[in-house]
Amino acid sequence: MGRAEDYIEEALAAYELGAPVVGAVRFGEGHINDTFCVHTQPGEDPCRRFILQRISSAAFHHPDQVMENIAGVTAFLGKAIAAAGGDPSRETMTVVPTRDGKSFYSDSEGGAWRVYPFIEGTVCLQAAETPELFAASARTFGRFQRMLKDYPADTLYETIPHFHDTADRYKNFEKAVAENASGRAADVEPEIAFVRAREADTHRLVDLLAAGELPLRVTHNDTKLNNVMLDDVTGRPVAVIDLDTVMPGLSLYDFGDSIRFGANPAAEDEQDLSKVYCDLNLFEEYTKGFLEECGDMLTAREIELLPFAAKIMTFECGIRFLTDHIAGDTYFKIHREGHNLDRCRTQFKLVADMEAKMEQMKAIVAKYAPAGK
Numbered sequence: 001m002g003r004a005e006d007y008i009e010e011a012l013a014a015y016e017l018g019a020p021v022v023g024a025v026r027f028g029e030g031h032i033n034d035t036f037c038v039h040t041q042p043g044e045d046p047c048r049r050f051i052l053q054r055i056s057s058a059a060f061h062h063p064d065q066v067m068e069n070i071a072g073v074t075a076f077l078g079k080a081i082a083a084a085g086g087d088p089s090r091e092t093m094t095v096v097p098t099r100d101g102k103s104f105y106s107d108s109e110g111g112a113w114r115v116y117p118f119i120e121g122t123v124c125l126q127a128a129e130t131p132e133l134f135a136a137s138a139r140t141f142g143r144f145q146r147m148l149k150d151y152p153a154d155t156l157y158e159t160i161p162h163f164h165d166t167a168d169r170y171k172n173f174e175k176a177v178a179e180n181a182s183g184r185a186a187d188v189e190p191e192i193a194f195v196r197a198r199e200a201d202t203h204r205l206v207d208l209l210a211a212g213e214l215p216l217r218v219t220h221n222d223t224k225l226n227n228v229m230l231d232d233v234t235g236r237p238v239a240v241i242d243l244d245t246v247m248p249g250l251s252l253y254d255f256g257d258s259i260r261f262g263a264n265p266a267a268e269d270e271q272d273l274s275k276v277y278c279d280l281n282l283f284e285e286y287t288k289g290f291l292e293e294c295g296d297m298l299t300a301r302e303i304e305l306l307p308f309a310a311k312i313m314t315f316e317c318g319i320r321f322l323t324d325h326i327a328g329d330t331y332f333k334i335h336r337e338g339h340n341l342d343r344c345r346t347q348f349k350l351v352a353d354m355e356a357k358m359e360q361m362k363a364i365v366a367k368y369a370p371a372g373k
Contacts, residue, residue: 002109004034004054011113014098014105017050018042024052029126029226032056032244037118049118050096054111055104060244063112065157067103070243071095073151073218080147090119091239122229122238134262134282135289137225140237141258142293145251148218149297153248156218160245163221164253166202166316170195173323182328188341191322194348201312202319205250205305213301219249223258251298255290255306256313259283263310264350269342276349278357283310284364291368300373307361311354318347 008024019042027037034054039047055063074095078088088094096115098105104114128134162168177185177192185192208214220227220240227242261268263282266275287306295303321344324331329340336342354361 004036004111007054007107007109007111007113008036008052010107011052011054011105011111012038014100014113015096015115016099017048017096017115019048022047027051028124030242032059038115049120051116051118052113053115054113055244057111060159062157062159063104066159066244067095067112067114069156069159069246071103072155073148073243073246076151077147089117090121093119093239093241093243119229119239119241121232123232124226124229124241126226128225128262131282131285133225135285136230136235136237137223137228137262138258138286138289139293140228140240141220141223141254142290142295144220144240145217145254146294146297149294151218153216153218156246156248158247160221160247163245163247164219164249164313164316165206166312166319167206169316169319169323170199170202173319173326176323176326180326182326184326184328188322188326191341191344191348195319195322198315198351201308201315204308205252205312208301208305209250214250214252214305215299215302216248217251219247219251219253221245221247221249221253221257223254224261250309251294251302252305252309253313255286256309256311257317258286258290259310260314260317260347260350262286264346266346268346269339270346271342273345273349276346277353278310278350278361280357280360280364283361284367287364288368291365291370295368295370295373298373303365303369303373306365307354307358310361311351311358314347314354315351318344318351321347 012021017040019040021038022041023039024036028035033056036052038050038052041047060066074093077092081088081091093116095103104112106112128137173195222242222245229238229241231238263279264276265279270276321340325340325344332340334340
C-alpha cells in the first residue's frame with residue numbers, strides 16, 4: 001500500500017467538514033494506523049481540528065467490521081453520556097460520516113480512511129507516572145465497562161479472532177515448539193516447562209465463558225493510559241480512545257491486562273529480573289478505582305476472578321513472546337538478539353510473583369468489592 005500522504009486529498013474529498021481544509025500533518029505516537037491532524041478554517045471563527053486516519057490493512061483485514069463495531073459502541077456511549085447529563089462530543093469519540101453516510105471511505109487503492117472530531121482541551125500521556133494517574137485510568141475503564149453493560153456484546157465482530165483465547169495461544173506455543181523453526185527450543189527448556197506446568201490455567205476463563213458462568217461483555221482490549229484523554233487543566237479523564245480492538249470478550253481481560261503492564265514498575269523487556277514484581281500498592285489503586293466505577297454491575301464470579309485475570313493475562317503475554325522467540329521472531333519487532341526471550345522472562349517472573357502474592361491480591365479485591373459480592 002502506498003504512502004498515506006499520497007491519498008490524503010482524495011480521502012478528505014469524501015468528507016464534508018464544514019469549512020475549507022487548510023492543513024494536515026502527521027500526529028501522535030501510534031505505530032499501527034497512519035494518523036493526521038486536519039485543520040479547517042471556518043471563516044472568522046477559530047480553527048477547527050479533526051483526526052484523519054488510514055486504518056492499518058496489516059493489523060485489520062476487515063476495516064468494515066472494525067468501523068461497524070466503533071460506530072455502534074460510540075453511538076451507544078453518546079446516548080448514555082447525554083442521558084447522564086454529560087457532553088457526548090467531548091466524552092466519547094464521534095465518527096464523522098462520509099458524504100454518502102458511511103463510517104469510512106475506501107480510497108482508490110483500497111485503503112480505509114475515517115474521521116473523528118478532535119477532542120479539544122485534552123492531553124494524552126504515554127504512561128501512568130503516578131499511582132493517581134493509574135487509579136484515574138482504572139476509573140475511566142471501569143466507567144467504560146459500566147456504560148456499556150447493556151450493549152449487546154454478541155453483535156460485535158471479533159476483529160482479531162482468538163485474541164485472548166489463552167488456550168488457543170497455548171496450542172500455537174506447542175506447535176512452535178514442535179516445529180522449532182529457529183532451533184532455539186533446547187535453549188529455553190526452563191521457560192517451556194514453566195508454560196507446560198500451567199496449561200490448565202489457559203483453559204479456565206474460556207471454559208467458564210463457554211459454560212455461561214461468565215458474561216460476554218464489550219471489551220476495549222488496549223487499556224493503557226495513553227488511550228485515555230485527560231483534561232489539560234484539571235488532569236481528569238475525559239474520554240476513552242483507540243477503539244479499534246473493541247470486541248466481545250470478558251471484563252477480566254481488560255482488568256488483567258491493565259495490571260500486567262501497570263502494576264509492574266519495570267520495563268516489559270527488563271533483563272534484571274530482580275526489578276520485576278507486582279506492586280501491591282499499584283494493584284490496590286487500580287482495583288479500588290475499577291470497582292468504584294463498575295463493581296455493582298460485575299457478577300460475584302467476575303470479581304472473584306480479578307486476581308487470576310491479572311495472572312492469566314500476564315501469562316498469555318509471556319506465552320506469545322516465547323512462541324515468537326522459538327518461531328524465529330516473526331511477529332513482534334525486536335531490537336536485539338533474544339529480545340523476545342527477555343520479554344517472556346519478564347512476564348513469567350511477574351506471573352511467579354503474582355502466584356506468591358495471590359492471597360494478598362484476593363484480600364485487596366475483597367476489600368473493595370460491593371457488599372454481597
